[in-house]
Amino acid sequence: MRAAVDGLRLGAAVVLGTVTALAELLFLLFTLPFLGNPNVWATARRLARLEARRLRLDLSELDALTEGRGKRASGYLATRVPVGILGGLVLWLLWFGLSTGVRLAAAWGRGEPFDGMVPSVPLVTYLGVAGFLGLFLVLSGLAGVHALERRLARRMLGPDPTQALQRRIAELAESRAGIVAAVDSERRRIERDLHDGLQQRLVALSMLIGRSLRGRTELMHQAHQEAQQALAELREVAWRVYPSGLDSLGLGEALAGVAERSSVPVKVDCRLEERPPMAVETAAYFVVCEAVTNAAKHAGATLITVEVHEEGPAVVVRVRDDGSGGAQASGGGLSGLARRVAALDGRFEVTSPAGGPTTITAVLPCG
Numbered sequence: 504m505r506a507a508v509d510g511l512r513l514g515a516a517v518v519l520g521t522v523t524a525l526a527e528l529l530f531l532l533f534t535l536p537f538l539g540n541p542n543v544w545a546t547a548r549r550l551a552r553l554e555a556r557r558l559r560l561d562l563s564e565l566d567a568l569t570e571g572r573g574k575r576a577s578g579y580l581a582t583r584v585p586v587g588i589l590g591g592l593v594l595w596l597l598w599f600g601l602s603t604g605v606r607l608a609a610a611w612g613r614g615e616p617f618d619g620m621v622p623s624v625p626l627v628t629y630l631g632v633a634g635f636l637g638l639f640l641v642l643s644g645l646a647g648v649h650a651l652e653r654r655l656a657r658r659m660l661g662p663d664p665t666q667a668l669q670r671r672i673a674e675l676a677e678s679r680a681g682i683v684a685a686v687d688s689e690r691r692r693i694e695r696d697l698h699d700g701l702q703q704r705l706v707a708l709s710m711l712i713g714r715s716l717r718g719r720t721e722l723m724h725q726a727h728q729e730a731q732q733a734l735a736e737l738r739e740v741a742w743r744v745y746p747s748g749l750d751s752l753g754l755g756e757a758l759a760g761v762a763e764r765s766s767v768p769v770k771v772d773c774r775l776e777e778r779p780p781m782a783v784e785t786a787a788y789f790v791v792c793e794a795v796t797n798a799a800k801h802a803g804a805t806l807i808t809v810e811v812h813e814e815g816p817a818v819v820v821r822v823r824d825d826g827s828g829g830a831q832a833s834g835g836g837l838s839g840l841a842r843r844v845a846a847l848d849g850r851f852e853v854t855s856p857a858g859g860p861t862t863i864t865a866v867l868p869c870g
Contacts, residue, residue, distance in 0.1 A: 510642075513649050517590040519557055520652060523550075524587020527580045538577060551576040551660060554583065558653050565660040579659040586655060590648040597641045604634055674845075754784045758791055758809060765807070767799045767824075773811040779818050783867045786843050787811060787820045793840050794822035794863045802826025802861060817849075820865040828859035840865070 527550055534543045555562055610617040749757045755773035762769035791809050798804040804826035811820050832853040844851040844865050855861035
């Protein structure tokens with residue numbers, strides 16, 4: 504069913520591409536004497552933007568659609584006109600073949616010859632095989648025209664290869680610096696947790712044991728409670744360094760553990776057909792941990808919803824809470840998560856209007 508829907512969508516895109524190709528040919532012919540005019544270039548950019556939407560391309564990745572790039576957009580329109588006309592020819596072949604087949608079947612169904620031909624087993628077999636092969640070739644042609652149009656749009660409207668390489672180098676340098684900063688920040692956080700929490704509790708435990716050795720046996724119960732609390736805090740710090748259960752239990756069970764330890768009710772919906780790469784699992788886990796911690800400590804939330812699912816070659820993590828909102832992506836914890844996600848070439852978004860709700864979304868590529 505989905506293949507049929509995709510096929511119909513592709514066919515509609517080619518049909519629309521044929522119509523727009525004829526319209527763009529007229530536009531280029533009428534504006535040929537005025538190609539240097541800024542208004543003509545602006546119109547060319549708008550037409551190229553419509554083509555990109557028809558081909559379901561990401562407009563943010565197409566540099567030629569930005570201001571001042573009308574010359575490249577005009578060149579793209581001139582180049583794609585023959586491709587659009589080619590798509591029209593393929594569609595005409597499809598229509599001609601289907602209409603001929605319908606008229607042939609109707610004539611033979613009435614017992615009449617078609618173009619001097621009467622049905623026979625060899626003839627029907629021959630025409631059936633030929634029709635099937637012709638239909639396959641025509642449909643392949645439609646798919647080829649659509650793929651050619653998408654490739655042409657990316658090539659002519661996308662960034663210059665040198666600029667794209669320079670941009671990628673800058674992104675890698677920024678993400679590397681972000682990783683270093685995130686690691687240092689996490690180390691400081693762990694040191695602070697150990698110093699301010701666990702270390703103080705162990706000092707108190709040592710003092711209680713020392714006092715109990717001097718004959719105050721009633722303090723042993725209190726020392727036992729302190730030891731249990733210290734173990735719980737040590738376990739919490741260890742899970743924040745790296746969740747050991749993630750390796751053996753998988754992301755779903757690890758997130759269930761986050762929900763159990765949270766002071767606010769957390770509803771987890773993790774639907775993954777197969778385990779993603781370990782780096783993706785780890786990043787998803789820490790995104791949920793930080794988002795749940797922020798919602799419980801700062802947002803005054805009463806319910807947190809965690810959704811993890813696949814969208815194409817990526818894992819999407821979405822955490823919503825019904826708190827007071829106002830979270831900033833530039834905040835200490837969230838900025839660290841953004842750097843962690845960026846290191847995987849992912850996308851990190853925070854939507855948190857005043858009064859709530861807050862939604863944190865991370866898209867983590869698996870490829």
